[in-house]
Amino acid sequence: MSVIWAVLQKDLRVESRSKIVTSQVLPFALIVLILFGLALDADRAALRSFTPGLFWVTVLFASTLAVQRSVAVESETNAFEALRLTGAAAWQVFAGKACALAVQLLAVEAVLTLGVIIWYRSAIANPVLVVTAALAATIAIACAGSLYGVLAVGEGVRDTVLPLLLLPVLTPVLVAATRAFDDGINTAAVNGWSWTLLLGAFAAAYAVVGSLAYAVVMEDA
Amino acid sequence: MTHLGYLIAGWGITFAIIAGYSVAMLRRGRVIGARVPADRRRWMSTND
Amino acid sequence: MPEPVAANAPARSPEGHAGVGTGSTGTRILGGLVLVGLVVVFVLAFFVTEPDLVQKDIVRMLYVHVPIAVVTLYLSVAVMAVASLMVLWKRSMWWDTTAAAAAELGALFCGLMLVTGMIWGRPTWNTWWEWGDVRLMTSLVLFLMLIGYLAYRRMLVDPMARARRSAVLALVSSLNLILVNRSVEWWKNRTLHQESSLIEGKLEDLTLFTLFLAILVFVGLFAWLMIHRFRVGWLEYQSETAGLDIALAERRAQASVDVDEAVQHPKVEPGKQT
Numbered sequence: 001m002s003v004i005w006a007v008l009q010k011d012l013r014v015e016s017r018s019k020i021v022t023s024q025v026l027p028f029a030l031i032v033l034i035l036f037g038l039a040l041d042a043d044r045a046a047l048r049s050f051t052p053g054l055f056w057v058t059v060l061f062a063s064t065l066a067v068q069r070s071v072a073v074e075s076e077t078n079a080f081e082a083l084r085l086t087g088a089a090a091w092q093v094f095a096g097k098a099c100a101l102a103v104q105l106l107a108v109e110a111v112l113t114l115g116v117i118i119w120y121r122s123a124i125a126n127p128v129l130v131v132t133a134a135l136a137a138t139i140a141i142a143c144a145g146s147l148y149g150v151l152a153v154g155e156g157v158r159d160t161v162l163p164l165l166l167l168p169v170l171t172p173v174l175v176a177a178t179r180a181f182d183d184g185i186n187t188a189a190v191n192g193w194s195w196t197l198l199l200g201a202f203a204a205a206y207a208v209v210g211s212l213a214y215a216v217v218m219e220d221a
Numbered sequence: 222m223t224h225l226g227y228l229i230a231g232w233g234i235t236f237a238i239i240a241g242y243s244v245a246m247l248r249r250g251r252v253i254g255a256r257v258p259a260d261r262r263r264w265m266s267t268n269d
Numbered sequence: 270m271p272e273p274v275a276a277n278a279p280a281r282s283p284e285g286h287a288g289v290g291t292g293s294t295g296t297r298i299l300g301g302l303v304l305v306g307l308v309v310v311f312v313l314a315f316f317v318t319e320p321d322l323v324q325k326d327i328v329r330m331l332y333v334h335v336p337i338a339v340v341t342l343y344l345s346v347a348v349m350a351v352a353s354l355m356v357l358w359k360r361s362m363w364w365d366t367t368a369a370a371a372a373e374l375g376a377l378f379c380g381l382m383l384v385t386g387m388i389w390g391r392p393t394w395n396t397w398w399e400w401g402d403v404r405l406m407t408s409l410v411l412f413l414m415l416i417g418y419l420a421y422r423r424m425l426v427d428p429m430a431r432a433r434r435s436a437v438l439a440l441v442s443s444l445n446l447i448l449v450n451r452s453v454e455w456w457k458n459r460t461l462h463q464e465s466s467l468i469e470g471k472l473e474d475l476t477l478f479t480l481f482l483a484i485l486v487f488v489g490l491f492a493w494l495m496i497h498r499f500r501v502g503w504l505e506y507q508s509e510t511a512g513l514d515i516a517l518a519e520r521r522a523q524a525s526v527d528v529d530e531a532v533q534h535p536k537v538e539p540g541k542q543t
Contacts, residue, residue: 156426168413172452220430224327231388250291
């Protein structure tokens with residue numbers, strides 16, 4: 001537990017000093033929101049009804065950057081090697097990294113929510129559902145992202161491969177989170193809670209698989 | 222026969238690609254096989 | 270019909286003695302059988318079986334589409350997943366080579382499955398593509414996943430690290446396919462895809478026979494391709510490890526040149542990498 005907490009704290013402290021996520025990833029996400037607005041001709045009805053999908057696509061794009069940053073913090077200083085030498089269990093490192101990533105993504109999502117309310121004129125119909133679904137989806141993205149992020153560093157690996165590997169894997173999360181938000185902001189008549197439950201199952205699956213696989217991939221990172 | 226264009230396209234693409242891939246793979250096997258030192262050419266060994 | 274004539278090429282070639290090419294007596298016999306099988310399937314599919322009452326002649330596309338789908342979705346993915354598991358368990362290059370071969374053939378067949386499916390779907394469903402069809406979406410994600418896996422393999426340098434890491438990638442991605450499949454199923458809760466024509470015995474006997482024969486022949490084709498692709502992969506690994514010392518020395522020399530250049534000309538094109 002202490003390892004998880006230490007890694008989590010360390011990553012958030014690194015972010016509070018470097019401000020990469022706040023000064024680069026977050027503005028990038030907002031730019032994507034604005035680009036969608038321009039591309040869809042600022043059509044009020046279309047933007048509003050597509051809000052759930054556009055929101056989560058934006059989150060996925062932003063998450064690839066956040067994942068790259070989260071891994072670069074370790075790989076640029078050979079910290080994976082150091083972490084291994086301390087004897088910390090790989091799954092604990094994984095959990096710490098994933099938690100820190102989730103916290104940062106949730107912050108980005110909070111600002112993006114404001115963005116869609118202001119620019120897309122969306123209204124949150126069911127705040128509890130929206131928050132729960134976002135939490136589950138974010139944990140799923142953070143767990144899958146932390147695992148794939150480490151796969152995308154190492155000898156010979158270019159980080160341009162990360163979106164190619166990560167985004168197809170996250171398609172089920174995109175589908176489920178979009179549907180859950182459809183209910184939460186009232187753009188389609190679906191049962192958002194059953195989709196949220198599915199998101200929870202995805203999050204659990206990625207957490208378990210990531211914990212098991214992290215030891216193997218950390219070895220060569 | 223109905224849909225003849227679709228059928229020619231579907232079957233044609235399938236077998237053209239599989240044939241092209243097979244030829245390329247066999248060629249590659251020869252080129253690379255010649256490059257491997259003689260004592261390592263027994264690709265059936267498992268090296269376990 | 271264009272056909273893999275190269276199946277017999279090693280036998281005909283005068284310099285094709287054992288050890289250089291990837292052919293052997295077994296693969297030549299198998300290749301010959303597959304070629305004969307393909308001709309038989311072609312004749313049955315186009316000249317013997319009757320057109321479907323509803324689909325008309327486009328049903329003849331299924332004699333190639335369905336076998337490709339079976340080979341892709343069941344054989345290559347299963348072989349890749351099992352081989353990847355074995356890599357992590359046994360740490361063996363043999364299984365790694367198997368996984369890589371299955372993935373490459375999987376990508377090939379998955380691409381063909383999508384193309385033949387779309388060509389069949391256009392006249393049948395009146396659309397090239399249907400969002401929300403479970404099998405279409407699962408196949409598409411599978412295709413992207415295999416492309417990613419193959420791209421990833423090409424980048425890794427150290428053979429053992431490549432084996433381990435791509436095994437993890439393959440396993441996680443294959444498990445993820447289940448999630449993709451389930452989520453798309455829930456997403457639309459309806460599907461255009463023909464679900465039960467095989468099971469309910471709607472098809473005539475001859476049609477069914479042709480379909481099963483086609484599947485059998487394509488399994489043979491997959492096996493033939495798999496053996497050759499495995500041998501190519503194995504030879505690649507051998508030449509890679511045989512030349513490893515030379516390659517390492519070259520790499521080091523290259524790296525030191527780059528460092529020198531970077532030190533001497535710190536402002537040369539920022540995007541340029543080795």
